[in-house]
Amino acid sequence: MELSRSEQKRRVKQLEELAEELAALPAAVLNELPAGEELRSQLKEAAGLKHDGARKRLIKHITKLLREEDSPEPLYQFLAGRKGNALLRKKRQHELEHLRDALIDEAIAAQQLARERQEDFSERWRSQTAAEIAAALPGTDPSELSRLAFFFAVSRNPRHSRELFRLLRAAQEQHDRNSPATP
Template sequence: MALSRSAQKRQRRQVERLAAGLAALPANLHAAMPCSEELAHQIRAAAGMKGGARQRQMKYVSKLLAASGQEEALARFLAQHQGRAAAEAHNLHQIESCRDALITEALALAAENGQGNPGETWSSQVLGELQATLPELDSRALLLLAGRFAATRDPRYSREIFRTFKAAFAAKERAAADRMPS
């Protein structure tokens, strides 16, 4: 599944913001980060830099972070130490990424088939991957909305896809909170 260049840039900026947030943490928390020693060392190095050197180091840390696959664990760690606002922002970015990937897939299918609306019968690789982690997703409704967006480019359908994903992520969080002991 290929993302658009704009979506790729948004993802890179999100990883860069995560790296900057980790570097801004107090030095005593750097040792507790759930990541490799090399990545932790580079984050500590970035924390002590200023100006252009810091920007270059942050780009390097972002590259290491994206390659390591430890973004989720570090985002949770950062959210624990930065507060609820950072966690909410991360969740919204994740929801936007899911919506953008689904819409990109629907647009590519519509362009490939030469028809405007693929309907609700097409199979989505994005929804297949998400269904494993979010079983409460209404895949039929999402396929229909994505198809309608591909046909009309009406932003109402994009917003509805976002709301559907947001509800599914919220249900997942509620279920995880219910399982945690009080």
């Protein structure tokens, strides 16, 4: 799944929020941060800045450093252990919303293609996105995901979109419970 520009901007905004939260940590806690020395020193410098403009520029630079990291997940885990996991929950919710929207978009496109070809579009249609989601979240039924996306594409009833999101969230929670906790 390729990310839209809007989704890319949302993810950068999430990293910017992460940078803000990390910069608010005390210097002693930043020494324990699972990150490179450059990132730690930039965060310490941001904590000491009082001028809003300079601080914002430095936060933007820190966000760029975070984008270059392999995965910011250890930083989210570290922050969750220190301050609670509200930021991590928010990030995961946005990821699930992206998956739901990608699945719905695929169903709508498949429905339009079937209409152009004068073919039947049924709830048993095959979804590549549903298969990718099932691979990422074991225990998820791709046929159920496809079925709910089909119902939304046909009716545009938001109830099906909400049900799809609930199904994805439940699968994510089950996956988190079955996964070993990361330090």
